[in-house]
Amino acid sequence: MGVRLIQFLRGYVSLLLSGQFIERFFNICMHRGIFLWDICRRGQNSAQVKMSVRAFKMLPPIARKTRTRVKILEKRGLPIYLAACKRRTFFLIGLLLAAAFLYTSSLFLWSVDIVGCTQTEPKEIQAVLRDLGVRTGAYKKEIDVERVKNRALAKLDTLSWLWVDIRGCRATVRVQEKRMPPAILPTEACDIVAGADGIIAEIHATEGHKKVAAGDTVVRGQLLISAVMPSERIEARLTHAAGKVYARTWYEKSKVARLTEIKKNYTGNTYTRRKIKIGSFMLPLSPWGDAPYENFDRTKQSHDLVLFGIYTGISYQTEIDAEYTPETVDISREAAIKAAEADLDAQIEAALFDKAAERADVRTTHIDNSDGTITVTRTAEFKEQIGVEKTVNVL
Amino acid sequence: MKNRVTDNKLKKSILEKASETLDLPKNLTMQLPRLIFTGHRELYIENFRGIAEYGDSCIRIATQTKQICICGRALAIKCIAAEEITLEGEIESVTFEGGV
Numbered sequence: 001m002g003v004r005l006i007q008f009l010r011g012y013v014s015l016l017l018s019g020q021f022i023e024r025f026f027n028i029c030m031h032r033g034i035f036l037w038d039i040c041r042r043g044q045n046s047a048q049v050k051m052s053v054r055a056f057k058m059l060p061p062i063a064r065k066t067r068t069r070v071k072i073l074e075k076r077g078l079p080i081y082l083a084a085c086k087r088r089t090f091f092l093i094g095l096l097l098a099a100a101f102l103y104t105s106s107l108f109l110w111s112v113d114i115v116g117c118t119q120t121e122p123k124e125i126q127a128v129l130r131d132l133g134v135r136t137g138a139y140k141k142e143i144d145v146e147r148v149k150n151r152a153l154a155k156l157d158t159l160s161w162l163w164v165d166i167r168g169c170r171a172t173v174r175v176q177e178k179r180m181p182p183a184i185l186p187t188e189a190c191d192i193v194a195g196a197d198g199i200i201a202e203i204h205a206t207e208g209h210k211k212v213a214a215g216d217t218v219v220r221g222q223l224l225i226s227a228v229m230p231s232e233r234i235e236a237r238l239t240h241a242a243g244k245v246y247a248r249t250w251y252e253k254s255k256v257a258r259l260t261e262i263k264k265n266y267t268g269n270t271y272t273r274r275k276i277k278i279g280s281f282m283l284p285l286s287p288w289g290d291a292p293y294e295n296f297d298r299t300k301q302s303h304d305l306v307l308f309g310i311y312t313g314i315s316y317q318t319e320i321d322a323e324y325t326p327e328t329v330d331i332s333r334e335a336a337i338k339a340a341e342a343d344l345d346a347q348i349e350a351a352l353f354d355k356a357a358e359r360a361d362v363r364t365t366h367i368d369n370s371d372g373t374i375t376v377t378r379t380a381e382f383k384e385q386i387g388v389e390k391t392v393n394v395l
Numbered sequence: 396m397k398n399r400v401t402d403n404k405l406k407k408s409i410l411e412k413a414s415e416t417l418d419l420p421k422n423l424t425m426q427l428p429r430l431i432f433t434g435h436r437e438l439y440i441e442n443f444r445g446i447a448e449y450g451d452s453c454i455r456i457a458t459q460t461k462q463i464c465i466c467g468r469a470l471a472i473k474c475i476a477a478e479e480i481t482l483e484g485e486i487e488s489v490t491f492e493g494g495v
Contacts, residue, residue: 041451
């Protein structure tokens with residue numbers, strides 16, 4: 001194996017010798033220090049032989065002397081291959097670039113995996129690791145594992161142990177979470193007051209003294225559960241009132257709906273602008289004027305060039321202006337009311353005190369106006385949790 | 396002429412005796428060929444002078460003293476260098492012919 005490898009590295013030729021004095025040819029080669037191998041007969045007056053490329057250059061006088069014809073059957077080995085490659089400049093350049101790319105790629109992290117977190121959000125750990133330099137695309141030699149471990153543990157209270165294991169281009173972050181102590185209930189005195197107007201539906205006080213009952217009408221800011229706990233045997237004490245207070249609440253919104261709408265008829269004409277953004281420098285690839293249309297919708301798209309998770313600062317941006325002709329069309333009364341209802345529902349949702357409230361009932365009234373429009377009024381009833389904590393100032 | 400032959404024989408005899416007395420290898424002192432077989436498949440020869448005949452079924456190797464005739468089937472020279480040669484094939488017989 002070793003000899004074959006050396007022969008391959010030095011390069012060799014396989015020759016077909018033909019002549020009457022092949023034995024003499026071998027003897028002269030032998031005396032001139034030419035090493036021959038794999039010699040076998042190929043007929044009465046011919047033989048096949050292998051020798052190094054360097055020795056082949058010493059052959060012409062021997063061949064002449066012994067009247068032997070030499071024919072090259074095959075050239076093998078590294079020098080022959082490299083000589084062939086010399087003519088293929090772009091192949092060599094490609095090979096070098098590929099090798100350089102592979103080497104450069106191996107210097108960076110390609111992925112960061114977090115293993116072992118069940119309660120802590122991996123995104124939270126990722127954010128801390130990113131600040132400490134452990135992120136996709138990071139230069140591996142700049143990562144100090146001990147430093148990352150110590151800093152990350154100091155920043156993440158929920159972890160008791162963390163280890164960064166970098167193998168190849170992959171970083172595996174193993175974490176062990178702390179077993180946290182039970183939450184301590186707040187002790188400062190506070191009342192529960194109404195956050196919105198309504199009629200009490202249910203009241204569940206887990207701490208404190210109830211001041212209202214189901215069916216009572218309350219206004220915003222009214223005391224619902226008091227922090228003062230009266231006692232018959234000892235004097236009143238202050239607590240941190242807690243509980244849920246559900247109330248029926250009503251919301252009403254109105255809107256004037258028209259029986260016409262503007263419809264956009266797209267003509268199919270578009271005006272496109274393309275540009276390359278390098279940092280703050282803009283390189284326009286097409287004329288950068290205003291669209292030659294009166295009415296158009298503009299769509300913007302941006303493709304960022306990201307390598308190894310890092311934005312390179314280069315973006316390809318396009319702006320497309322699509323022309324349309326506006327047309328006023330009549331819509332049915334039902335469609336106008338339905339559109340107005342959807343809009344009013346969205347307004348009511350935004351105005352809710354408790355965003356998780358259930359809608360119990362909804363009503364719509366509409367009044368036809370003299371100018372052909374309709375005033376749509378939407379009234380919705382909700383069951384909301386209206387209790388909010390309010391700190392008691394103890395004098 | 397006859398005397399010279401006798402002297403040569405005497406000289407060789409002295410060399411041979413000296414080798415045996417001093418326990419020196421004869422292939423070095425007397426330039427005798429050294430043959431190493433690997434079963435009947437391979438033969439390694441040291442101290443040879445050249446190839447006298449080369450064929451598929453018979454290879455003659457010239458040495459300082461005699462010719463070695465190797466007969467067999469599918470005989471080939473595995474490698475050949477200045478002082479050593481390795482043959483391979485189905486070796487059937489090896490005979491020493493001619494000589495001084």
